[in-house]
Amino acid sequence: MSFLNFQDKVIVVFGVANKRSVAYHVARVLEEQGATVVYSVQSLEYRESLGRLLDGREVHVCDVARQDQIASLVDTIGKTHAKVHGLVHSIAFANYESFSGVFHEVRREDFLQAVDISCYSLIAIANAFKSLLDERAAVVTLSISSTQMAAEGYGYMAPAKAALDSTLAFLAKSFSRFSRVRFNAVRAGLLKTSASAGIPGYVENYLYAEQVTLRKQALTTEEVANVAAFLLSERAGGINAQGIIVDCGMGINYFDADVVKACVSATWPTD
Numbered sequence: 001m002s003f004l005n006f007q008d009k010v011i012v013v014f015g016v017a018n019k020r021s022v023a024y025h026v027a028r029v030l031e032e033q034g035a036t037v038v039y040s041v042q043s044l045e046y047r048e049s050l051g052r053l054l055d056g057r058e059v060h061v062c063d064v065a066r067q068d069q070i071a072s073l074v075d076t077i078g079k080t081h082a083k084v085h086g087l088v089h090s091i092a093f094a095n096y097e098s099f100s101g102v103f104h105e106v107r108r109e110d111f112l113q114a115v116d117i118s119c120y121s122l123i124a125i126a127n128a129f130k131s132l133l134d135e136r137a138a139v140v141t142l143s144i145s146s147t148q149m150a151a152e153g154y155g156y157m158a159p160a161k162a163a164l165d166s167t168l169a170f171l172a173k174s175f176s177r178f179s180r181v182r183f184n185a186v187r188a189g190l191l192k193t194s195a196s197a198g199i200p201g202y203v204e205n206y207l208y209a210e211q212v213t214l215r216k217q218a219l220t221t222e223e224v225a226n227v228a229a230f231l232l233s234e235r236a237g238g239i240n241a242q243g244i245i246v247d248c249g250m251g252i253n254y255f256d257a258d259v260v261k262a263c264v265s266a267t268w269p270t271d
Contacts, residue, residue, distance in 0.1 A: 011035050012086070014040045026228045039057055040060050060073055065116060086139065087126070088232070090142045096198055099156070103155055114160040118164060140184055140186060142224070152200075168184065169241045189219045214248060
């Protein structure tokens with residue numbers, strides 16, 4: 001038996017889009033540790049494009065913006081699996097194509113859509129799966145290291161993630177009425193993923209973040225996946241309603257001497 005003890009455990013993973021997705025890396029760690037991973041992807045097109053990557057796996061289609069599809073997913077999975085021992089929520093969306101980059105100009109429909117898909121979907125999924133979840137199941141979502149950093153390009157996704165972080169506490173509390181299901185988040189620093197490539201200015205922010213980490217090396221998706229797997233395991237049984245920051249020390253190193261020197265010498269007059 002491995003330390004994490006995922007043998008005979010069923011974990012449903014939401015959010016795989018390609019091999020660079022955080023959800024895919026989490027699923028791969030879980031499978032390596034002996035878990036049975038059930039995949040839920042957004043559309044038939046995604047399932048077809050992931051055919052080779054997820055060959056031989058159980059893959060379902062569910063658009064989390066549609067309650068009927070969530071209900072159908074639960075019914076379908078329940079026919080094959082008596083219990084589900086964990087859920088991975090790695091889902092977020094913002095319509096950056098229509099975003100000017102000025103926060104106060106964000107369209108109402110775009111803001112509400114971001115909150116719906118990035119945050120409310122966790123509530124909808126948890127509620128739909130509650131009768132199928134094992135009494136000691138774990139739910140893990142993927143968030144960001146700080147929602148207090150006003151990065152212009154990231155824009156209104158940060159408030160959606162802030163709502164997601166708060167949602168954890170309320171889900172943990174409400175589920176405690178009838179179970180010991182745990183809800184936690186991995187609050188990751190900047191990662192190199194296909195989803196992040198669509199965020200305006202992300203490459204520059206990513207390169208800056210790498211220099212502000214204590215090790216001067218960017219956070220890897222595998223490191224985030226390892227923390228998610230731990231939180232899903234019984235070894236994390238005492239952790240509930242928490243956001244675990246994984247950022248290689250970036251959050252305490254904004255005044256890194258080398259970065260400060262480079263910024264000052266590049267932008268301040270010398271005479």
